[in-house]
Amino acid sequence: MSRSIEKCKAIVEKDKELYAQAGKIPYFPLAVKSGHGAIIEDADGNEYIDMLSSAAVLNTGHAHPKIVEAITTQAKEFVHYIYPYVYHEPLVELAKEIIDITPGNFEKRIIFGLTGSDSNDGMIKFARAYTGRSKIISFIGSYHGSTYGAISLSALNLNMRRKIGPLVPDIHHIHYPDCYRCRLGKKECSCKLECIDELEDAFKHYLAPDEVAAILIEPIAGDAGLIVPPKRYMERLYSICKENGILFVVDEVQQGFGRTGKWFGIENFDIEPDMIVLGKSIASGMPMSAIVGRKEIMESLDSPAHTFTVAANPIACKAAIATLDIIREESLLKNSKVLGEYMKERFREMQKEYEVIGDVRGIGMTVGVDLVKNRETKEKDKDGAAKICYRAWEKGVLVTFVSSNVLRIQPPLVISKEEIDRALDIIEESIREYLSGNISDEVLKEAKGW
Numbered sequence: 001m002s003r004s005i006e007k008c009k010a011i012v013e014k015d016k017e018l019y020a021q022a023g024k025i026p027y028f029p030l031a032v033k034s035g036h037g038a039i040i041e042d043a044d045g046n047e048y049i050d051m052l053s054s055a056a057v058l059n060t061g062h063a064h065p066k067i068v069e070a071i072t073t074q075a076k077e078f079v080h081y082i083y084p085y086v087y088h089e090p091l092v093e094l095a096k097e098i099i100d101i102t103p104g105n106f107e108k109r110i111i112f113g114l115t116g117s118d119s120n121d122g123m124i125k126f127a128r129a130y131t132g133r134s135k136i137i138s139f140i141g142s143y144h145g146s147t148y149g150a151i152s153l154s155a156l157n158l159n160m161r162r163k164i165g166p167l168v169p170d171i172h173h174i175h176y177p178d179c180y181r182c183r184l185g186k187k188e189c190s191c192k193l194e195c196i197d198e199l200e201d202a203f204k205h206y207l208a209p210d211e212v213a214a215i216l217i218e219p220i221a222g223d224a225g226l227i228v229p230p231k232r233y234m235e236r237l238y239s240i241c242k243e244n245g246i247l248f249v250v251d252e253v254q255q256g257f258g259r260t261g262k263w264f265g266i267e268n269f270d271i272e273p274d275m276i277v278l279g280k281s282i283a284s285g286m287p288m289s290a291i292v293g294r295k296e297i298m299e300s301l302d303s304p305a306h307t308f309t310v311a312a313n314p315i316a317c318k319a320a321i322a323t324l325d326i327i328r329e330e331s332l333l334k335n336s337k338v339l340g341e342y343m344k345e346r347f348r349e350m351q352k353e354y355e356v357i358g359d360v361r362g363i364g365m366t367v368g369v370d371l372v373k374n375r376e377t378k379e380k381d382k383d384g385a386a387k388i389c390y391r392a393w394e395k396g397v398l399v400t401f402v403s404s405n406v407l408r409i410q411p412p413l414v415i416s417k418e419e420i421d422r423a424l425d426i427i428e429e430s431i432r433e434y435l436s437g438n439i440s441d442e443v444l445k446e447a448k449g450w
């Protein structure tokens with residue numbers, strides 16, 4: 001490991017002098033200089049295989065020629081004009097395309113924002129306006145964003161909620177169904193979905209269901225640890241919503257646009273949500289988010305209740321149209337499914353050898369590798385996750401962790417099998433080096449993570 005990271009370190013030092021650290025989640029001192037496909041180069045010229053895709057943003061990989069062309073061509077035409085006042089073709093073209101691929105055999109409308117957070121805020125507005133109810137239910141461990149509404153929906157980390165109250169009122173949190181760490185000690189064979197009683201109990205004792213506007217759920221709980229819910233749970237939750245006039249809303253910001261081998265994560269559960277929140281990968285890294293919902297919900301707010309000056313930027317729209325084209329032309333849904341299964345199999349092979357791997361789960365190219373100190377107690381191995389990610393970075397693989405101990409495996413969907421093999425070999429070496437005590441505690445000062 002004789003590589004130099006001097007330029008990266010200098011950039012990190014300057015950043016610490018200038019940038020408010022409330023906006024940082026450090027794992028390692030990596031300053032990105034360029035990226036192509038699934039490979040990133042840092043400021044010192046070191047290369048990394050990207051197993052993170054900029055947190056599930058770069059599904060089409062870095063600097064995809066079609067994305068670059070879409071951006072540069074549109075930039076030469078016009079960069080932006082405030083969309084609330086005027087109209088442009090890239091937007092209507094994109095709006096039609098997204099409405100066509102989002103699940104739901106009903107008339108829909110779309111509205112654009114700039115980042116997943118603002119669309120989650122918008123979702124609260126539409127849900128309240130349409131139902132005339134104020135309460136929203138979301139899940140413990142979830143992250144929906146950093147604006148006031150989105151942070152109020154989230155329940156991931158106290159530092160995100162401390163010192164800033166009062167938050168948006170009338171948001172309630174329940175537990176996400178986590179079969180690996182079932183709070184009720186159930187096994188698949190004995191489970192009768194007792195976990196949903198928490199919601200039924202709330203409805204009986206303190207949360208009037210006829211006052212609940214929406215339940216917001218991720219199709220895979222991303223930052224909570226890449227937890228895949230049982231299909232039965234999703235179906236039951238959906239029925240409860242329908243029985244009580246509650247909107248069923250999914251946050252697809254992390255799992256959308258092919259990440260799970262389908263256009264949207266919720267399609268793995270055969271459910272048609274009333275509203276869908278989109279972001280991250282929608283425009284391959286250009287700032288864009290969206291809410292798609294039933295026409296009548298999206299028409300429940302009057303002009304100008306939800307509008308942003310630089311949203312629906314035509315460059316971002318063109319990048320988003322190119323993103324959809326690439327996903328189709330390069331069969332990225334299939335790639336995500338096939339190579340995602342392959343990654344899971346390889347991690348499951350490792351699981352047989354290394355006790356530290358307690359669980360391997362995921363759908364498509366969202367794979368979580370849950371690291372534990374003890375397979376019986378399932379105590380989270382937080383230091384292990386930080387050290388393994390740090391060592392993998394030193395060896396040329398970009399991988400991070402969520403929920404303090406779960407390796408987050410979300411490479412660009414364009415990654416090749418050879419790149420995956422190389423990356424997984426390095427992750428395995430890093431696991432071995434961690435288990436043999438060869439990674440110093442010093443790295444824990446730097447590798448903080450989620």
Ligand SMILES: Cc1ncc(COP(=O)(O)O)c(C=O)c1O
Pocket residue numbers: 055115116117118120143144145146218222223251252253254279280
């Ligand atoms: C599921 C989910 N929703 C919303 C967000 C917030 O999106 P953004 O950071 O683009 O505002 C994130 C970001 O990590 C996310 O994972």
